[in-house]
Amino acid sequence: MLRWFGNDLNWIVAGLVAAALVAGLSILGGVPFLIAVIIGGLVFAGLVFLLTPRQLFDGVDEKTIGKGQLAYARDLLIEAAAPRQQLELAAEAIDDPEVRLRARHLAEISADVVGKVEANPASATAVRRFLSYYLPRAAEIADGYRLLEQKRNPDTQRLTEINAVMIKLEDAFVHYADGLVDAELGTLDVDLKLIQASLKEDLGR
Structure with missing residues (x-):
């Protein structure tokens, strides 16, 4: 208790x-x-x-979401906490300004996705692969880049290869983040058409 x-x-x-x-x-x-x-x-x-720390999904009604869905989302976010921190730390420690900026962008997107799942646990399923696969891999790769930079004679080819992968990861991160926004928009296009039809019927234009 x-x-x-x-x-x-x-x-x-x-x-x-x-x-x-x-x-x-x-x-x-x-x-x-x-x-x-x-x-x-x-x-x-x-x-x-x-001083009690905020718990995940405080204020969320279990009856509307379901205990199973809440538990699933909670487990995903708990598992994602460590790689998120690793990615953030690596992003601040990378020397190359371009790669550091890219790593920071990945960290910002991951924070945005986590925030959206905290606000809407039902969206966890849509970003399961992002949280359980892409985020941990991005953290490992960014940290690997940081470690390679520390060598007295770093392998520039390996650094270039890692940067190329991070560029692709950035595209994947944006894809998942935008997918959550699209899901939130829901039936916006349908609603717009219905409103336009109603306005045309009532106002004649």
Whole structure:
């Protein structure tokens, strides 16, 4: 049940702050010890709640999505967390400005896709291959480029080959990100045609 209120860190921080507050109020402030303990307890409870990290899909109605779909989306995002971080770190450490910019773009797109899945867990299926395959491979390749750059005599041919693959990965990333947007648009084209037909019928133009 305690896991509902975050990890151990928020409890530890809240406990330390509350203990310091009780000591400060009772010793330095001259507040009666019992009153100080009550105040410390209230502060402790408030901090535990405030410091609780946000959980995936907070506020999402399981009845509308389904527990299975939520669990599936959650597993995908949890597995994608490590390669996302690896990609972001590699992007900041790459020396070549063009490749660094490309790696940053890949990291930005991955963050965008993850954000869309967090907002709409039902979309996880559409980007399963992106999260479970393309993202981890992109992270490995970007990190490999970073490591190759550190050699005193880096293999320029290998660096060029990696950059070429990253260009193709960039296209794949854009494809999946735009696919989620297309899915969100849904029946926009149909709605536009219906509205235009209604306007023509009502206004004659």
